[in-house]
Amino acid sequence: MLALCPSPHGLGHVVRSAEVARALRRRRPDLRIRWYVADPSVLARVPEAPADGVRVHDLGAGAVQRDALRLDLPATARTLRREVLGWDARADALARAFGEDGIALVVADVPPLAFDAAGRAGIPAVAVGNFGWDFVYAALAALPGADSAFAAAAERASAAYARARLLLRLPLGEPMAAFPVRRDVALVARRGRLPRGEVRRALGLAPGERLLLASFGGEGLPVEPSLPRGWRALRDDPRFAYPDLVAAADAVLSKPGYGIVTDCLAARTPLLWMARPDWPEEPILREALAGIPSREVSAADLADPRALAAALEAVGPLRFPDWPLDGAEQVAEAVLGALDA
Numbered sequence: 439m440l441a442l443c444p445s446p447h448g449l450g451h452v453v454r455s456a457e458v459a460r461a462l463r464r465r466r467p468d469l470r471i472r473w474y475v476a477d478p479s480v481l482a483r484v485p486e487a488p489a490d491g492v493r494v495h496d497l498g499a500g501a502v503q504r505d506a507l508r509l510d511l512p513a514t515a516r517t518l519r520r521e522v523l524g525w526d527a528r529a530d531a532l533a534r535a536f537g538e539d540g541i542a543l544v545v546a547d548v549p550p551l552a553f554d555a556a557g558r559a560g561i562p563a564v565a566v567g568n569f570g571w572d573f574v575y576a577a578l579a580a581l582p583g584a585d586s587a588f589a590a591a592a593e594r595a596s597a598a599y600a601r602a603r604l605l606l607r608l609p610l611g612e613p614m615a616a617f618p619v620r621r622d623v624a625l626v627a628r629r630g631r632l633p634r635g636e637v638r639r640a641l642g643l644a645p646g647e648r649l650l651l652a653s654f655g656g657e658g659l660p661v662e663p664s665l666p667r668g669w670r671a672l673r674d675d676p677r678f679a680y681p682d683l684v685a686a687a688d689a690v691l692s693k694p695g696y697g698i699v700t701d702c703l704a705a706r707t708p709l710l711w712m713a714r715p716d717w718p719e720e721p722i723l724r725e726a727l728a729g730i731p732s733r734e735v736s737a738a739d740l741a742d743p744r745a746l747a748a749a750l751e752a753v754g755p756l757r758f759p760d761w762p763l764d765g766a767e768q769v770a771e772a773v774l775g776a777l778d779a
Contacts, residue, residue: 439470439490440777441541443552445571446476447500449483450697451547456487457626458545458566461770463488469774472539474532474552493539495532497549500571506654507693509716511578515585518575522590525551533559543777550598557601564776565602566626566769568611568696569719572596577718604776606769609761610696610726612719623769624762627700630685637678637686643670650750651687651707653680653698663691663740666747681705689750691735694723703730704763708753710735731756 442459444451452475459471472491473481481489498521502513521528532555536544541561546552548567556563575592578584596616599605605617609625630637643649650671652663665671671691675683684690685705692698694711702709708731714720727734731753739745 439472439540439542440773441472441474441536441539441544441546441552443474443497443544443546443549445500445547445549446480446497448695449480450695451567452480453484453628453697454566454626455545455547456484457628457766458547458769458773459488460486461766462773465767465770465774472541474535491539493535495535496528497532498551498571500549501574507712507714507716509578511581511585511716514578515587518591519585519587522587522594525554525594529554529558536561543773545773548599550595553601554598557598562603562776562779563601564773565599565605565614565617566608567605567614568608569722570595570599570612570614570616572599572616573612573614574718604772606772608696608765610699610723612722621772623772624765625700625703626765626769627704627763628681629704629763630679630682632678632682632685634685637682640677641672641675641686648688648750649686650689650691650710651683652691654693663746664743666743666750669750689753691740694720694727696723699723699726699730700763702732703758703761706758708732708750708756710749710753712736712740729759731758 442455444455462469470490471488473489474493474495476496478492499517502510502517504510529551536559544552544556544561544563546565548565548570550571553563572592572595575588579588579592599616602617605614605620606623607614607620648669650669652671652673663671684701684707687707689708690702691710693714710733733749733753735749
């Protein structure tokens with residue numbers, strides 16, 4: 439039995455873990471996979487992900503957000519203080535769960551608790567990710583007047599990561615130096631499965647009409663876009679998987695994050711993005727976004743149809759780079775190698 443432990447913050451870690459699970463099942467159909475999540479309802483967002491069981495367990499909050507773009511630093515500090523104080527009890531409980539479930543290998547993206555618990559249980563653990571929570575908390579600890587909880591959480595996370603057997607490090611990230619053994623892999627990306635024209639017809643788009651997919655990870659739009667003539671906005675459509683909507687769109691409006699960047703790369707759909715200045719990973723993602731058809735927009739831009747039209751027209755003709763997108767297969771190969779070792 440293999441354990442999958444995604445960070446509960448947002449949806450991106452779960453989506454990425456689901457792609458890895460599918461790649462694992464393609465290579466080894468009889469592999470049993472158990473998910474460890476705080477909220478099992480999140481797996482409804484990845485309905486095709488292989489799952490031979492779900493264990494509800496608190497893996498840590500990651501961070502608390504005020505809205506789609508801003509962190510709630512006081513609430514995050516309070517949460518981290520509670521988590522550090524209760525760390526040993528939570529790690530021991532998760533270690534017992536791994537033992538009870540007969541787990542042979544833990545694959546985590548990348549909640550620190552999972553690595554400490556695996557070490558306590560004597561089970562090897564493999565990490566998959568592009569940044570660590572120690573990196574986030576250390577950056578928050580360096581802010582003027584920062585709560586001491588951030589430094590304590592960063593130290594605890596680094597110590598937990600040091601117990602991992604291997605990190606499979608994804609692009610668009612930081613060095614992740616706390617992991618003693620690191621191996622670089624390609625992007626883990628999901629692709630749409632339906633023909634683009636079929637999705638656009640089902641959405642009722644007229645010939646020549648263009649679609650802006652406005653999505654902020656389920657957090658709601660910071661501001662309603664004032665679309666120029668000939669454009670329609672869509673937040674979601676439960677009839678279709680999200681990658682199919684990205685592929686059907688002429689542009690995506692979102693926040694910068696690993697998941698949406700890789701979705702747009704896979705579909706070759708331009709991205710308009712709003713800054714998240716609180717997030718320590720943003721400078722890294724900004725650098726990556728400079729190399730793909732994308733443009734930063736502000737709330738003022740979205741409220742002005744002329745400014746929004748200019749941004750949409752600016753990204754349309756740009757070319758996408760040919761980045762390898764077979765990271766899920768590379769991760770699956772490495773995970774199975776660790777499982778068989």
